[in-house]
Amino acid sequence: MKVRSAQAEWKGALKNGSGTLKTQSGAVDGKYTFAARFEEGPETNPEELIGAAHAGCFSMALANILAEAGHAPRSIRTTARVKLEMLEGGPTITGVELRTRGDVPGLDADEFLKHAEAAKKGCPVSRALGAVDITLDAAMEG
Numbered sequence: 001m002k003v004r005s006a007q008a009e010w011k012g013a014l015k016n017g018s019g020t021l022k023t024q025s026g027a028v029d030g031k032y033t034f035a036a037r038f039e040e041g042p043e044t045n046p047e048e049l050i051g052a053a054h055a056g057c058f059s060m061a062l063a064n065i066l067a068e069a070g071h072a073p074r075s076i077r078t079t080a081r082v083k084l085e086m087l088e089g090g091p092t093i094t095g096v097e098l099r100t101r102g103d104v105p106g107l108d109a110d111e112f113l114k115h116a117e118a119a120k121k122g123c124p125v126s127r128a129l130g131a132v133d134i135t136l137d138a139a140m141e142g
Contacts, residue, residue, distance in 0.1 A: 008032075021049070037084070038091070047093065051080040054096055054125045061123035065115045066104055074103040095133040101141045113138050 006028070010019035015034045021044065022029045028049065035041030036048075055078040066073050078100040085094045098120060102112055116138035120126055126134055 018043075047082040047084050050093070050125075050129075051082045051096070054082070054098070054123075054129065055080040057123040057125035058098055058100065058119055062100065062102070062116055062119035065119050065122075066102070066107070066112075069111075069115065071104050071107045071111075071115075074105065076103075077101045093129075093132055095135065096129060097135050097137070099137045101139055103141055107140065109140050112140050 004024055006021065006023045008019055008021050011017050018031055018033045020030065021032055028044070031043040032045050033041045033043045036043040037045040058080070059076040059078045062076050062078075063073050066076075078098060081097040081099075082093060083095040083097070084091055086092075087094070100116055102116075104112060116136060120134060120136050
């Protein structure tokens, strides 16, 4: 079993405090704030990091599914938009919009969409986010 870790530290009250996030690999080592999460601050936030994880996981899963089907992709580009909404119970992640574009020689759009749907269902981050609505916009390019 592979285990990865990250650390967070928050200092101060919610609205005027700030925190730091750091991943085990060192790939992420930065600040996060209330403004970055709920307004327009320049720092990162948990939803942005979830989006990065989801886009990366989905792209890898789709590339693997395509290669196993005999269609190794030149590239898979995915954006994940994570929705954070204020609900009665408080701030809630309510959905993820995946937008992926593939450059896959010899593959038609319908087959690409079929494989993208399988990746959406099967990637570990999608499965971890099973409580939220995940939409998919998948198309070929190139």
